[in-house]
Amino acid sequence: MDRPFTRRGLLKGSVLFVAGAAVSACSTADPLARTSSAPAAGAPKITLTHWYHEYGEDGTQRAAMKYAADFTKANPDIAVKVSWIPGDYATKWTAAVLTADGPDVYEVNDVSPNMVKAGQVTPLDEVLGAEKADFNATVLEPYTWGGRLYAVPMIIDPMLVFYRKSLFQQAGVAVPTSFGEFAAAAKALTQGKRKGLFAGNDGIGPLNTMVPWSNGNLLIDDREIIYDDAKVVEALTGLKGLYDGKTTLQGYSTDWWDPGALITGAAAMQWVGLWAVPGMTAELGDDVDAFALPAFGPGGRAVVNMGGWVQVVNGKSRNLEAAKKYVRWLWVDNTAAQTDWSLAYGFHIPPRNSAAAQAAKLGSGPAKTVMDAVAAHGVKQPALWTPEVRQPYVDAATAIVKKGADPEKTLAAAARRSQEILDKVPAL
Incomplete structure (x- = not known):
């Protein structure tokens, strides 16, 4: 699962870099439009989109443009057209790659057999090469099909529980080590208008x-x-x-991915991601820290959810080798x-282990707590747990938790629907 991003307009549209120079940009241009002009004499022979x-x-769009310009400076035969896609990105890329003009x-969150x-x-094993060993293996695994790797990670976004240390101290609450303690902490921390x-x-x-x-059950x-299991x-x-x-905050002005509820004291604990650390520490100083969701009980395990974005190359590209080189x-x-992409604008983990280890911003305070939790408890969503496959489960869980539906019967019926959907996914 990956956080929705707050949409703030930056420079809209596309920018084409030729020999390192931006040659076209338009704030009113169709962001899905491809360049149609033929290269001038002496211009690059290939244009990648x-x-x-x-x-x-x-700053992220300007950074993406700078990277593209730097690549073209180093590779004058290859221009790069950067397109910043607003709105429903998933729908737009899904439609665009149906043809060779995509x-x-x-970038995507998931790579499916479809x-x-x-x-x-297209397979990118040769792109990672010997450096594959320097990437987080847990993050790589869901993008591997038939023994081939189809994506290169761009950022890692761990999600876990953040909390206000002063509120824990006032309530006499320790960092929980089981789900029972977690629920008890939420109850003890619920006071007045504040929820736990x-x-x-x-x-x-x-x-x-x-x-x-x-x-101990990953659902798939x-x-x-x-x-459809007793553990679930x-x-x-x-x-x-x-x-x-009644210890969980509901109907707040922003959702779980924004740290506002923790910052304002509307809640004493919040499920949120590493990206929120700068905003929380700016407002709360050293009053914020984090912990993995504790093991439910014997046989369980603490959990940090590893989200993020990955880069893929369109297998229908007319310029496959140039795209892989880029x-x-x-x-x-x-x-x-x-490191610049991960930490100069937002707050994420660089996917190469060596780069993450050398990132000073990740070496202290709540960020260091998160890094330690990731190393010990990081779990990545299984690749086939797609939105379509998991929707019956999501509906079932909501009915059980919020409406009191019979858990055994509800999960059994939902599992049959999920399995039917999963069975239609091609094997590789």
Whole structure:
């Protein structure tokens, strides 16, 4: 699961870099339009198109343009057209890569077997090369099909529980080590208008998945749906108890991905991501820290959810080798750019382990706590747990937690629907 980004307009449209110079830009241009002008004499022989979704952090678009310009300076035969795609990015890239006129390089959260079968991605093992060992193996795994790797990570976004240390101290609460202690902490921290926990405006948020994970069930095992299981019943029953205890904040002005509820004191704990650390520490100083969602009970495990974005190359690109060269230059070789992209505008983990280890901003305070939690407890969403496959589960979890539906019967019926959907996904 990956956070929605706040949409703030930066420079809209596309910019084409030729020999390192921006030669065209228009704030009113169609952001999906490809360049149609033929190269002038002496111009690069190849033009790559590179799509980004519209990041919310100020400076990200300018940074993307700078990276493209720097690449062309180093590779004068290859120009790069950067396109910043506003609105529903997933719908737009999905439509664009149905034909050979789609972007050469684009970013996604997930790579499915359908994308591989359709040629919308191409293997990138040679792009990572020997440096593959320097990337987080947990992050790489969901992008590997048939023994081939189809994506290069751009940023890692861990999500876990952040809390106000002063409020814990006032309530006599210690960092919980089990779900029972977590629920008890939420109750003790609920005082007056303040709630103990904010995990989403529906009172559940990502915990519908995270709590079963913490009880040892990832809901899907390769091509088998496994959430029709006593461990998931137990986890959702525990989550229902937390919800029924009226200790979870609901209907806040922003959702779980924004740290506002923790900052204002509307909640004492909040499920949110590493990206929120700068804003929280700017407002709260050293009064904020974090912990992994604790193990539900015996046989469970603490959980940090590893989200993020990855770069893929369109298998239908007319310039496959040039596109691969660009991706390797930017997302494998250029650790300075990777660190800049992760930490100069937003706050994320650079995907190369060596770059993350050398990032001073990640070496102290809550960021260091998160880094340690990631190393010990990081879990990545299984690749086939797609929106379509998981929707019956999400509906079932909501019915169980919020409406008191029978957990065994509800999960069994939902699991059959999820399995039917999963069975239609091609095998590789």
